[in-house]
Amino acid sequence: MRNTLSILVANEPGELSRIVGLFSARGYNIETISVGKTLEEGWSRCTIVTEGDDAVIDQILKQCIRLARVREAKSVTSLPHIEREMALIDVSARTPDNRSEIKNLVDIFRAKIVDITHDRLIIEASGNKEKVDRFIGLLEPFGMNEIVRTGYVAINTLGSAAARTMAGDSTS
Amino acid sequence: MTAFYDFRDMRDASTEILAPETVLPSEPENKQMRGAEILVRGLIRNGVDTIFGLPGGAVLHIYDELWRFRDEITHYLVRHEQGAVHAAEGYARATGKVGAAIVTSGPGATNAVTGIATAYMDSIPLVVITGQVPLPVIGTDAFQEVDTFGLTLPIVKHSYLVRDVRDLAAIIDEAFHIAATGKPGPVVIDVPKDITGIICDKPRKRFEPVLREDLFFPADEAILDMIADRLIEAERPIFYVGGGIVTSGAADELMKVVELLQAPVTPTLMGLGGFPTAHKLSLGMLGMHGTYAANMGVSEADLLVAVGVRFDDRVTGKLATFAPQAEIIHIDIDPSNIGKVKQPHISLVSDARSALERIAARLEARDAAELNAGKAKREPWWKKLKEWLDAVPFGCTYSATDINPQQVIEELHRLTNGNAIIVTDVGQHQMWAAQFYPFKRSRQWLTSGGLGTMGFGLPAAMGAQLACPDQTVVAVVGDGGFQMTNQEIITAIQYKIPMKVLIMNNGYLGMVRQWQEMFYDRAYSEVDLSVSPDFVKLAEAYGALGLRATTPGELTEVLQKGLAHDGVTIWDIVVTKEENVFPIIPAGQDTRNMILKSAE
């Protein structure tokens, strides 16, 4: 089962490699990983998408929380949440027809054209996994030159956060 | 599964942590100090008076300060860095205090790695200072540069690469705190040489311990009542107790609980000493080379109370058939141990001592009638356990010509009145020591359980002897493992550390030979150690007392003489060459498939 984990870790050199090292040492796979600063200075939020049943996820979270510089480790997936990924897509557009077709798709998927040359477009797209995958699938026939994806970021929705606080939920 | 968390008394019971004051009276706030002095003062502030190490270029400034502070902190010069870390471990294992070691960059650090991993696997509190090349040249493949932080990442509880001298004092305080609290473990501080030379006028940080409330919150009273109920009701309970009892200093609390219940106890290899082996409630050791009674008991138990243990594969054998009928209560300080290999029915994240203390209080509050009814219910269980105990006792055959290894341990036990601190290496001798030396108290048995590090015994005994100068400390080692770290004999001689080293000389890498005999058709592939140095002459070359026994008739006198010697003794005890450790549960098998004796 695919699971999205959210880990609050000190923004210090080496701390991310400790988390990544823990995944490889214990034989867990990382599908995507993304890290960014949070509102609180010195703390980063690391979002990791991984595979595993409940017992595996529980074990990963407990292993993470054991690290001295991890303050919170939770699965976002178990509660209502919003997940997004961004992709930059370099796609061929050799004819005016191609170009307008692509423009159509871009509008439907609420993506954005961010650069253009006589035979290529660079498109910025974001959304959940299905949306980005589908969009890329539709662009494929035009000829892909390069795709760069950020990996996922995820956040629990307000409703679920409130429910959690009321239930006095723990990290596991 | 119900999980509850308990934060009470998170510290190792016998580890005293001094208040984290960045500035002490002896350190005027405005005094300018170079990094090396901050470091050494930091060690002293955290209670270090003994450190093991070996200098090199990257730690020269620190050694300069160690020289200046030599009245406050004694440095023991080992002959190999692995010895330094094992000695620090021995010191820590014997006392519960944080052990300290210092090594230089590059090869100094790589030599220390085995010791750090050994400490990590057994949750031993250590602070290891490693030198590093100066910050500006890190990453350039500078002379004696190695990525110590990266290299040790998976075998430390925490680690630092110091990047600013103003952080150094706080890092040291925090390192000692992290090493000793919660589940203890080794902490590495990698210190670039320039950091130790820079003058610092003011620290930038100050260490304040924080309670990890995300990890630990008070156990519900209800869960403790639930546990107490289960304990009283159980018809066939067994307490399976491990290193957590020793680490948290829970021996008295454990005793109280099981005496109230009259419940049987089986310690793991790491739990030996946490419950007296000879006590009437003791079934002896559990696991691969444990007693028949303990292993059968767990197979038939209806309640397994696992305290300070991690369901190691050397204990469980085949997981699916481990304690198949039992409801499992798991108490451990490390949340990740709960459910890691075996899912408990009730769990409590807590240090063993405070959990057992609270359980004891609950049991004491119950009606005597209720407790007695419970005890009566368990009488058939005890009958069965006694049958198993009598059916397969540990025993050895005595011969007129050869010294049996088990007999050596029995004799050592007799001559030391069961009071010696026994440190072992890894192999057959380790198991015989575990089986044939009944332990009375925690920290009397020091062994490398998790990593199984050959070469651990001798240097660890040196550290233990330093920590416990009034006790008899005996390293029981094999002729193989002895040769991995015997260079430290000279360290013991130099500092007059009167440890005793008993080489159980069977002319083989014995434990491997045993597996080859039993599971590989006696193909003795690369286990022959018949070409070895003359250990008595070797001892003498070092300036130690070397003694040899080759026949049973000589054994007692030779042991007595060595024990009476007021310095380092090395015994070469030539034992039966092809003796095997029994019982043995073949790796990964149902514990009931225990092999009790040789096939012939």
Ligand SMILES: Cc1ncc(C[n+]2csc(CCOP(=O)(O)OP(=O)(O)O)c2C)c(N)n1
């Ligand atoms: C550093 C290291 N290398 C290899 C092993 C594998 N090993 C486990 S027991 C053993 C044999 C030990 O022989 P010896 O020290 O003579 O002790 P004995 O078993 O004969 O008592 C070996 C090689 C180990 N545990 N540690």
